[in-house]
Amino acid sequence: MSTRITSDDVAHVAQLARLELDPAQVELFTGQLAAILEHAEDVEALDLADVAPTSHPYPLVNVLRPDEVGATLPNAEALAAAPQAEGGRFRVPTILGEAP
Structure with a gap:
């Protein structure tokens, strides 16, 4: 996943999502998305072979x-x-156009 996100990538995704971003917003979001992707790389690098799949980290009871x-x-x-x-x-007010 080590590909760096570019401002062109952000502008392209914004266009697909029909978002109008000015150049300052594109630069801001490029940095934010890069940080998110770096964190995802860190998580992906973890050795989770011995970790059992769970739906919740704590056992839940009613x-x-x-x-x-x-x-x-x-x-x-x-x-x-x-x-x-x-x-x-x-006695409550009428709703849904019902006559009183």
């Missing part, structure tokens, strides 16, 4: 508690803090 039926808030108490209530339910 950290959620199981659902359990418990006491609920009485309807009147829940609606007491609502800005508007109607018919035992929360």
Whole structure:
């Protein structure tokens, strides 16, 4: 991968992506992309023969508690803090062009 990226390469990719870059931006992005590619070369050079493939570096477990039926808030108490209530339910503004 040791090929160095040039400003012509950056300008070409920008054109393909339909991006309009001024010369200062092309130079800025050339340096940034060169640094990214150098880092990719460093990673590619690592000896990973003895490293097992993983989808995540740490073993994951479900950290959620199981659902359990418990006491609920009485309807009147829940609606007491609502800005508007109607018919035992929360009243919310209409959406999607529905008539009130």
